[in-house]
Structures are given as C-alpha cells and as structure tokens.
Amino acid sequence: MPTGIYQRKKGYKLFKNTGDKNPAKRIEVRKKISEAMKGNKNGIGNKSRTGIKSSEETKIKISLANLGKIKYWKGEEATYSSKHHWVRNHKGKPKICENCGKSAKHWANIDHKYHRDLDDYIALCVKCHKKYDRKF
Ligand SMILES: [Zn+2]
Numbered sequence: 001m002p003t004g005i006y007q008r009k010k011g012y013k014l015f016k017n018t019g020d021k022n023p024a025k026r027i028e029v030r031k032k033i034s035e036a037m038k039g040n041k042n043g044i045g046n047k048s049r050t051g052i053k054s055s056e057e058t059k060i061k062i063s064l065a066n067l068g069k070i071k072y073w074k075g076e077e078a079t080y081s082s083k084h085h086w087v088r089n090h091k092g093k094p095k096i097c098e099n100c101g102k103s104a105k106h107w108a109n110i111d112h113k114y115h116r117d118l119d120d121y122i123a124l125c126v127k128c129h130k131k132y133d134r135k136f
C-alpha cells in the first residue's frame with residue numbers, strides 16, 4: 001500500500017510545517033502584545049504594576065456580578081408579581097382564605113406553575129400561603 005504511506009507522510013509533513021510556523025507566529029504576536037503593553041499607560045492588562053487599580057477592577061467585577069444576580073432575581077420577582085397583579089385585576093382582592101376562613105391577602109397558585117388560568121388561583125391568608133408554598 002504505497003499510496004497510503006505516501007498520503008500519511010504528506011499529512012505528517014503538512015502538520016509538521018504548520019507546527020513549525022506556529023511558534024514563530026506566536027513569538028511575533030507576543031512581541032506585538034508586549035509592545036502594545038509598553039505604550040499602555042492605563043495599566044489595562046498589566047496588573048503587576050497597578051496593584052491598586054487591579055483591586056479596583058476586581059471590586060467593579062464583583063459588583064457587576066452582584067448586579068447581574070440582582071437583575072436576574074428582580075426579573076424572576078417581576079414575572080411572579082405581575083401574574084399576581086393579573087390575578088388581582090381579574091379576580092379582585094382576595095377576601096376569605098379558602099383554607100382557614102380568615103381574611104385572605106394572597107392569591108396562591110394551586111400547582112405553582114403560574115399559568116394564566118384564573119381557576120388555578122385560590123385566595124389564601126399569609127400564614128396559609130406560606131404553609132402552602134412550603135409543600136412545594
Ligand atoms: Zn388561611
């Protein structure tokens with residue numbers, strides 16, 4: 001199978017060539033980066049010389065990460081409360097807790113899937129709603 005061997009050799013050669021070219025390219029890129037870093041007086045990416053700035057950067061990163069969490073949390077809360085508002089708009093204020101008969105404050109979703117089905121919601125007082133939600 002001479003052709004098979006030849007093809008393999010060709011493939012190996014090609015691989016070797018790119019392998020030889022890559023480190024040289026890498027060195028060139030490194031040179032370019034280091035040159036760019038020299039001209040970089042803001043210290044972006046050069047954390048060893050700007051310890052204070054990098055810690056500030058970390059602080060910003062942490063606060064941004066927290067913001068993301070808060071945003072996400074608020075988003076979850078928004079969909080939750082908007083559905084409750086929607087129920088309130090259609091069914092009115094909950095009057096009597098369907099569990100204990102006391103004055104109800106909440107519309108509780110029966111299956112906790114929060115479909116836009118008014119029959120899925122029952123009036124519950126705060127205590128019963130908490131108890132009810134804990135079951136899920
Ligand atoms: Zn109740």
